[in-house]
Amino acid sequence: MRTQVVIVGSGPSGLLLGQLLANAGIDNIILDRVDRDYILGRIRAGVLEVGAVDLLDRAGCGERMHKEGLVHDGFELSFLGRRQRIDLKGLTGTSVMVYGQTEVTRDLMDHRAATGSKTIYDAANVTPHDFDSASPYVTYEQDGVTHRIDCDYIAGCDGFHGVCRASVEGKGLRTFEKVYPFGWLGLLADVPPVHHELIYANHARGFALCSQRSHTRSRYYVQVPLTDKVEDWSDDAFWDEIRRRLPQDVAEAMVTGPSIEKSIAPLRSFVAEPLRFGRLFLVGDAGHIVPPTGAKGLNLAASDVHYLFEGLREYYAERKAAGLDAYSSRALSRIWKAERFSWSMTMLLHRFPEDGDFGSRVQEAELDYLSSSQAAQTAMAENYVGLPY
Template sequence: MRTQVAIIGSGPSGLLLGQLLSNAGIDNIILDRVDRDYILGRIRAGVLEVGAVQMLGKAGAGERMHEEGLIHDGFDLSFSGRRHRIHLKDLTGTSVMVYGQTELTRDLMDHREATGGLTIYNAEAVTPHDFDGVRPYVTYKKDGVTHRVDCDFIAGCDGYHGVCRASVQDKGIQSFEKVYPFGWLGILADVPPVHHELIYANHARGFALCSQRSHTRSRYYVQVPLTDKVEQWSDEAFWDELRRRVPDDVAQALVTGPSIEKSIAPLRSFVAEPLRFGALFLVGDAGHIVPPTGAKGLNLAASDVHYLFEGLREHYGEESTAGIDAYSGRALKRIWKAERFSWSMTMLLHRFPADGEFGQKVQEAELDYLSSSHAAQTAMAENYVGLPY
């Protein structure tokens, strides 16, 4: 089998890249070790920057998002017994879109199928070969038979634990990482959101977030120690703890119900450098992880896809390697800005007992300054809606 670009991983970044390439007449194949239902069963973030929204539209898969997605012109910060709204639209002239990653992935899958794109699911032992040579190829097993896909380039869109990053561990890759001393206990419930926009809460008991996926489905989080187990938390205990951490008017308006998903996610920051190894490119979570506080994970994957697609389009359309040669540097420049923002939001909103009373007073002063400074709010809003590609 022969293709121009072999894409490993059929999450949002792989699907988005594949669709953009197909639209541009560049042949591609997507390989994934799991099946479609498994991928759609994963619950992920749902706040999209304007750039990610535009990318989905460019791929031709944004129609349902624009019909069902929720446009948010701002969000609330809750601290010291008060709430302050960050007016994204007023401060930056633009907004964010709340649309679940599961739905976005479904839209891309359906559009790829409708437009004749090839995705091979349940592909076992997917392995990239000779990507630092002149004839890159990928092998995989399907129904007990080994297959080979010859290609020009390999896009590693298979996540942090995928084979692509593992394949370059001995090729000069450098990793940067910060692990935070807590996690997010999150639940998904079919109840109406407590507020029409997100509420980020800084509280003496720990961070909390009120978010949503639709007008009838809500997503809530509370900060918990890494030693906690999800089995320790009943739905009732979660709702009680959430009420303690949000303002009284929010607690009173909260509609509760049985969870349809409950999990604890550890928080960490991670970046791999570089993102290109010959004909192999790392994209999305394969190259970087951000804590969810700044809502940047999926959005960074979209910007990676933008840089890589433009480079590949230039390569095939103009016979120039300038774009693909610049991919790693361009992507990393934006990645580190998003890492900085996600780190700053995490440090601002969570409780860090090890920092003591001094650290807590500094955090409170920062929140107070933010609420009274137009310049500080503008900087936060610019980063939240997404820096330009």
């Protein structure tokens, strides 16, 4: 087989890139080691910046998002029993869209299938070859047979543990990482959200987040030690704990119910540099991870897709490589700003036992300052809605 671009990974970044390329007449094949149902079974967050919303519209996959997604003009911070709203729309003129990542993925998959672009699922041992030459190719195994796809470029959209970043180890790759000493215990339930916007809570017992997927489905989180196990937390224990970390009026209004899904996610900040190795490009989680506090994971993947798509479009339309040559530096400039914001939100809202009472007081002073400073609120709002591409 031959194609112009092989995309490794059929998560939202790979699917979005594939659809944008297909719309531009650039042939591509997506490979994934698992099947469609497995991918759609993964529960992920879904706060979309305006840039991500625009890209989904450009891909032709935004119709259901606009019908079912929830436009949020702000969010709230809770601390010391107080609530402070950050007016995203008023401070920046921009809102965010709450729409689950699983639904984004489903829309992209359905549109790709409807438009006839090729996706190969259950592709074992996917391996990129000769990406530092003019003739890269990718091999994979299926039903005991090894297949080869020759191509011009390879896009590694295969996540943090994928083969693409592993393939460039020892080739000048440099990594930066911070691992946080706690995780998020998340619970998904078919109950109405406690509030029409997200609430981020700083509390002496630890961080909490009240978020949502729809008017009838809610996603809640609490900070827990990494030593905790999901099986240690009954639904009743979770509901009791999150209510302790919220203002009284919010806690009393919370509707509880049985969990659909419950899991603990560790938090880390991670960046790989550079993001280009010859004709192989790292995209999304293959190149960076952010803690979910700033709602930047999926959005950073979307901005990577934007930069790479524009470079590939320019190359195939004009035979110019300037956009591809600039991909890594452009993407990393935005990535590091989002990493900084996600780190700062994480440091502000979570309790770090090693910082003691002094650290808690500094957090409370920062939150108090934020509540009285429009300049500080504007800076937070600008970063939350997403910096321009």
